[in-house]
Amino acid sequence: MTGFVVRRIGQxxxxxxxxxxIVFALIHFVPGDPVRTALGTRFDPDVxxxxxxxxxxxxxxxxxxxSWLGSALQGDLGVSFRSGQPVTGLVxxxxxxxxxxxxxxxxxxxxxxxxxxxxxxxxSGSKLDYIASAVSQVGVSVPDFWAGIMYILLFSxxxxxxxxxxxxxxLVDFTGWLRHLVLPxxxxxxxxxxxxxxxxxxxxxxxxxxxxxxxxxxxxxSRRAVLFDHVLPNxxxxxxxxxxxxxxxxxxxxxxxxxxxxxxxxxxxAYLAVGDRDFTVLQGSVLYIATMFLVINLVVDLLYAWLxxxxxxx
Amino acid sequence: xxxxxxxxxxxxxxxxxxxxxxxxxxxxxxxxGPGETLAIVGxxxxxxxxxxxxxxxxxxxxxxxxxxxxIFEGRNLLTLDEPEMQKIRGNRIAMIFQDPMTSxxxxxxxxxxxxEPIELHLGLTGRAxxxxxxxxxxxxxxxxxxxxxxxxxxxxxxxxxxRVVIAxxxxxxxxxxxxxxxxxxLDVTTQAKIIDEIKGLQERLGMSLIWITHxxxxxxxxxxRVVVLYAGHIMEEADVxxxxxxxxxxxxxxxxxxxxxxxxxxxxxxxxxxxxPDPLRPPRGCPFSPRCPYVADVCVREEPALRExxxxxxxxxxxxxxxxxx
Numbered sequence: 001m002t003g004f005v006v007r008r009i010g011q012x013x014x015x016x017x018x019x020x021x022i023v024f025a026l027i028h029f030v031p032g033d034p035v036r037t038a039l040g041t042r043f044d045p046d047v048x049x050x051x052x053x054x055x056x057x058x059x060x061x062x063x064x065x066x067s068w069l070g071s072a073l074q075g076d077l078g079v080s081f082r083s084g085q086p087v088t089g090l091v092x093x094x095x096x097x098x099x100x101x102x103x104x105x106x107x108x109x110x111x112x113x114x115x116x117x118x119x120x121x122x123x124s125g126s127k128l129d130y131i132a133s134a135v136s137q138v139g140v141s142v143p144d145f146w147a148g149i150m151y152i153l154l155f156s157x158x159x160x161x162x163x164x165x166x167x168x169x170x171l172v173d174f175t176g177w178l179r180h181l182v183l184p185x186x187x188x189x190x191x192x193x194x195x196x197x198x199x200x201x202x203x204x205x206x207x208x209x210x211x212x213x214x215x216x217x218x219x220x221x222s223r224r225a226v227l228f229d230h231v232l233p234n235x236x237x238x239x240x241x242x243x244x245x246x247x248x249x250x251x252x253x254x255x256x257x258x259x260x261x262x263x264x265x266x267x268x269x270a271y272l273a274v275g276d277r278d279f280t281v282l283q284g285s286v287l288y289i290a291t292m293f294l295v296i297n298l299v300v301d302l303l304y305a306w307l308x309x310x311x312x313x314x
Numbered sequence: 315x316x317x318x319x320x321x322x323x324x325x326x327x328x329x330x331x332x333x334x335x336x337x338x339x340x341x342x343x344x345x346x347g348p349g350e351t352l353a354i355v356g357x358x359x360x361x362x363x364x365x366x367x368x369x370x371x372x373x374x375x376x377x378x379x380x381x382x383x384x385i386f387e388g389r390n391l392l393t394l395d396e397p398e399m400q401k402i403r404g405n406r407i408a409m410i411f412q413d414p415m416t417s418x419x420x421x422x423x424x425x426x427x428x429x430e431p432i433e434l435h436l437g438l439t440g441r442a443x444x445x446x447x448x449x450x451x452x453x454x455x456x457x458x459x460x461x462x463x464x465x466x467x468x469x470x471x472x473x474x475x476x477r478v479v480i481a482x483x484x485x486x487x488x489x490x491x492x493x494x495x496x497x498x499x500l501d502v503t504t505q506a507k508i509i510d511e512i513k514g515l516q517e518r519l520g521m522s523l524i525w526i527t528h529x530x531x532x533x534x535x536x537x538x539r540v541v542v543l544y545a546g547h548i549m550e551e552a553d554v555x556x557x558x559x560x561x562x563x564x565x566x567x568x569x570x571x572x573x574x575x576x577x578x579x580x581x582x583x584x585x586x587x588x589x590x591p592d593p594l595r596p597p598r599g600c601p602f603s604p605r606c607p608y609v610a611d612v613c614v615r616e617e618p619a620l621r622e623x624x625x626x627x628x629x630x631x632x633x634x635x636x637x638x639x640x
Contacts (some may be wrong), residue, residue, distance in 0.1 A: 211416035212427075217372055218411075219431040219482060220404035222396075229430075233421045308421055309466040 001305070008301065012294045019290040020072070020283070024065050027279050034081040034277040055081065068283070077287070078280035082273075087284035090269060097167055098265035101188065101258070102250035104181050108189025109196050109246060114239070117200025122227065124205055132197065139194025145256040148187035152260070155183060165262040184261040188254050192246045199242040203235040210234070236307050244300035251296065252289035318345035319489055319522050320369075320407075325382035325392075327361070327368050327546075329593075336593035339365045340546040340601075341382070346490065351516065351523040353537035353554070355530060355569070359590055361546040362526045366492050368392070370409055371399050386490075405435035408488040410479050412495040417479050418467035424451075424478050425463035428485065435486045450481040454511055473504035480508070484515055491516070492524040497532065509536055530573055534558060542566050545591050545601040548620055552627040562629035565602045600630070608633065 035051045036043065052058050056067060068078060077087035120129040156164035162179050170177040207213065208231055216226045255267035262268075270285035272278075304311045327339035339361040346352050356362045367373045368380045369391055384391040386407065394402070403409075408431075411417045419427060428447040432438050438446055444463070451459035454477040467475055476496065483491050493512065497505040513536060516523050525536055533540055533554065540557045542550040542565065550563040561567045568586040588605040591597050597604050603613040612632050620630045629635075 210419075211411055211413055212419040214372060215411060215417045215479070215482070216419070216427075216430070218370060218403055218409040220400045220402070220434055221430060222400055230419050230422070234419065237421075309423075310420060310468045 005298070005302070008298050012291075012298065015294055016287065016290055020069065020287060021065070023283055023286045024061075024068070027282060028061055030277075032277040034279050037277045038081045051081075068280075072287070077284040080273075080278055080281045082276045082278045082281070087280045090281060091266065091284050091288050094264055094266045094269045096169075097263055098251065098258075098267070100170075100177075100181060101184055101254065101263060101265055102247065104185035105189035105192060105250050105254070106243075106247055108185055109192035110243070112190065112193035113196030114200050117197045118204050118227075118232070118235075120197070120201045121204035121208060124201075129201075133201070136194040136197045139190055140198065142191070143256075144187050144191045144254065145260050147190065148184065148257050148260045151183045151187055165260070167262070167264050180261075184254075184257055184263055187261075188250065188257050192250065196239070196242055196246060200235070200239050203238040204231060206238075207231045207234040233307070237304065240300055240303050240307065244296050244303075248293040248296040251292040316347060319348050319350075319386070320346040321383070321385040322346075322365075322369070323383040323385070325365060325368060325384060326380070327364050327373065328379045328381075330377045330379065331594065333594050335379075337596065338546050338593050339368065342541075342543070342546070342548050344541050344548070344551060346522050346524060348489075348522055349516070349520050351513075351525055351536055351538045353525045353527060353533040353540045354543060355527060355533055355540055356543035357528060357590060359545075359593075360543040362528075362543050363494050365543075366409065366494060366524060366526055369492070370403055370407065371396075372403075372409075401435070404431040404482075404488075405486045406488055407490045407492065408483040408486070409492040409494065410483040410496050412498055415472060415475065418475055420467055423464050423466055424470070428463070428478065428482055431482060431485045446485070447481075450485055451478070453484075453515070454478070454481045455507075456481075473500055473508065476500060476504075476508055477511070480512060480515075484519060484521070487519050488521055490522045490524065492526065494526045495528070496525075498527065498529065505532070512536075530569060542569070545596065546593065547601050547630060548628070549602065549631075550627075550629045551620075552629075556624075556627050560624075560627065560635060562623075562627060562635045563631050564606045564608050568605075568607075600632070 035048055035055070035057065039048060039051070056064055059067075071078060075088060077091070079086050080090060083090075116132050120132045123129055152164045155161045162182055163176075164183075166180055168176040168180055213226055213230055216230045217223075221229070252266065254265075255271050257263070258265045258268040259271055266285050266288060270282055270289075273281035273285060322345070323343045324341045325339060325343070326337060326341050328335045328337045338359075342361075342365060344352065354362045354365070364373065364378075368378070369384050371380075371391070371394070373380065380392055382392065386402070391399070391402070391407075418424070425444065425447055428450060429443045432443045432446050436443075436446070448459045448463055451463060456462060456474060456477055462470075467478075470478065480496070483493075491512075496512070497508050500508060509532065512523070515521075523536075525532070527533060537554045540550075540552060540554050541548055542557075542563065544565050549565045550557065552560070552562070557566065558570070561570060565586075568584075571584040572586065586605055591601060591604065597614070599612075599614040599616055600606070600609075600618050603609050606613065610632070616632070618630050618632045620628050622628045623634060
């Protein structure tokens with residue numbers, strides 16, 4: 001197991017290296033000059049030259065990349081062209097907002113998706129199953145940002161129950177934080193919840209039709225005991241996969257939803273960095289998102305070994 | 315015959331489908347004596363598995379509709395409520411299934427799965443349940459059971475897994491063991507060994523056995539009596555020796571003719587022409603009439619009764635065997 005984890009961490013490092021090369025290359029091939037954009041109307045050829053030299057942008061790309069990589073390995077992701085602040089700090093600053101939204105959205109998704117999926121599968125063909133399946137179809141089809149806009153229109157602008165956008169630190173105002181969190185968490189969580197619902201339903205249905213379930217019933221176990229002791233332990237395996245993917249996606253920051261709700265998370269940071277051609281910030285955010293995905297994937301793989309005795313990593 | 319352990323009377327199973335009702339088991343009746351081995355033989359789709367699942371109330375209803383009676387200890391199994399049924403399943407009547415590869419839960423240990431019926435029905439817990447489980451594994455011939463009890467199914471071979479399944483079946487010393495194609499998925503040598511084990515256990519525990527199979531070779535080896543099912547109907551029922559000697563029913567004749575005979579290599583195996591009827595559109599008259607080489611006018615007009623021209627030998631045919639000429 002330890003060997004497996006070490007190997008996987010090695011692979012993760014390689015994957016991150018690949019990600020950094022691709023992001024670095026893409027950014028530099030896309031037209032747009034970060035320094036010119038940063039200067040905007042205050043453009044002055046001398047200042048421009050000085051800034052370009054200060055950021056090392058006059059050097060060949062390969063040199064720029066390795067110099068960035070060298071500092072990145074020491075935790076220094078460079079400074080923003082736009083604000084001059086260290087990128088590492090900017091990313092860390094956005095982390096609480098993104099983690100909060102990801103956690104809340106996942107909670108919504110799990111609370112909605114898992115129990116409904118299990119019940120729908122157990123009562124497949126029932127009215128509840130039809131309704132839940134139809135609603136989840138809508139859930140996976142409607143884009144989260146559109147749902148977000150509808151929530152703002154309904155709950156904020158029409159009913160006035162909740163604030164339309166913004167973020168308050170829970171340390172400053174806990175209730176305010178909660179009130180700001182509800183709508184974006186619902187917008188994202190209901191989409192993830194619909195996806196999770198569909199996976200849970202099909203995983204449980206699949207497990208329910210296995211011979212060992214019939215065997216367990218033939219031994220005299222009650223339906224309930226069979227569900228909890230035989231069906232669900234098998235269904236968790238595919239469920240963990242999809243929940244892991246959803247969590248990876250949420251931790252990466254839900255870009256458009258963060259923008260609609262003016263939520264100061266990683267997604268919004270990356271989005272603004274694209275507009276500003278703020279290479280270093282974009283590079284840093286993408287690196288963070290990729291790391292999150294890889295870590296979640298590793299955790300999911302380790303969970304497999306825990307859930308399924310047939311999986312052994314040695 | 316002595317008082318039967320199980321009396322099945324007019325058992326019918328109908329599946330409600332979108333295209334209409336499909337009657338897959340049609341008024342079958344049989345008795346199972348104490349310590350007796352009854353083989354239920356038939357092709358796939360003849361209703362042999364469905365009829366046994368119906369006895370255990372293990373068919374999903376709906377879509378299945380089960381009618382008739384199955385009297386076990388004076389009570390009708392088909393109308394018992396779920397808690398009563400749970401006390402019988404695995405305890406008084408146990409059932410083991412076709413595929414040892416899929417009958418065991420891959421994420422639970424052998425011991426866990428084997429101890430379930432022991433804890434549930436015998437009330438043993440902890441160490442006592444575990445010891446009983448180890449004892450059962452020894453009984454079905456699993457070496458070093460003490461260590462292997464904590465293994466998972468994937469660590470066992472197919473034959474070993476089927477032994478585990480059998481151990482589960484006999485764990486509470488049931489009155490009846492229903493073995494649904496229990497050895498079909500195994501290779502011939504393992505099959506023979508497992509059959510021997512089950513027969514030995516049957517003698518030791520005095521249980522009755524319902525052996526569901528499509529394999530007439532196995533039938534000859536294990537059964538006392540045979541029920542031949544075709545399209546949900548009992549076509550013939552007889553003592554195993556009578557069945558192989560007399561072959562009253564044209565369907566049974568067809569089945570036996572399709573068996574290979576050792577030593578006779580030149581003969582082409584005879585297949586029964588045609589296919590079993592679609593349960594949504596059963597033929598009028600005798601269910602076998604569309605494929606029967608001896609078919610006569612009366613066969614397409616009237617469904618024959620299950621007659622008993624010789625005591626203990628029933629056949630669903632308008633004719634006596636000596637009158638049958640192709």
